Amino acid sequence: MTQGGQNLVVLDSTDSHLSVGLSGGSPVFELTLNPDGTFTFNLEGALDEKPGASSEPLENNLMLQFLASGGATDGDGDPATAASRSR
Numbered sequence: 001m002t003q004g005g006q007n008l009v010v011l012d013s014t015d016s017h018l019s020v021g022l023s024g025g026s027p028v029f030e031l032t033l034n035p036d037g038t039f040t041f042n043l044e045g046a047l048d049e050k051p052g053a054s055s056e057p058l059e060n061n062l063m064l065q066f067l068a069s070g071g072a073t074d075g076d077g078d079p080a081t082a083a084s085r086s087r
Contacts (some may be wrong), residue, residue, distance in 0.1 A: 001020075001047060001048075002047070002048040003021075003022060003028050003045060003046060003047055003048060004022075004046075004048070005048065006022055006023075008020050008021060008022060008028055009021070009022070009023050011025075011027055015033075016032060016033045016034075016035075017030070017031070017032050017033070018030065018031040018032075021045070026044070026045070027044050027045075028043075028044060028045040028046075028047065029041065029042060029043045029044060029045070029047075030042045030044065
């Protein structure tokens, strides 16, 4: 994923928060996992669109996939799986 032709990097990462942007810069997007299992996604800057990726503008067809390396559990410790597509 790029912005202005530059690769984005992880600026900050905790168990419940991910901040991604340009190295040494401000966040381009942030993802926060809330205690109730919901999440908040804030797009704070433009993302580059690959040519020919879609006939729709990027803002109408953005799909990001986040993977938890250690897996995820629900409130009582059971394994949890989820998928989300934000439009």
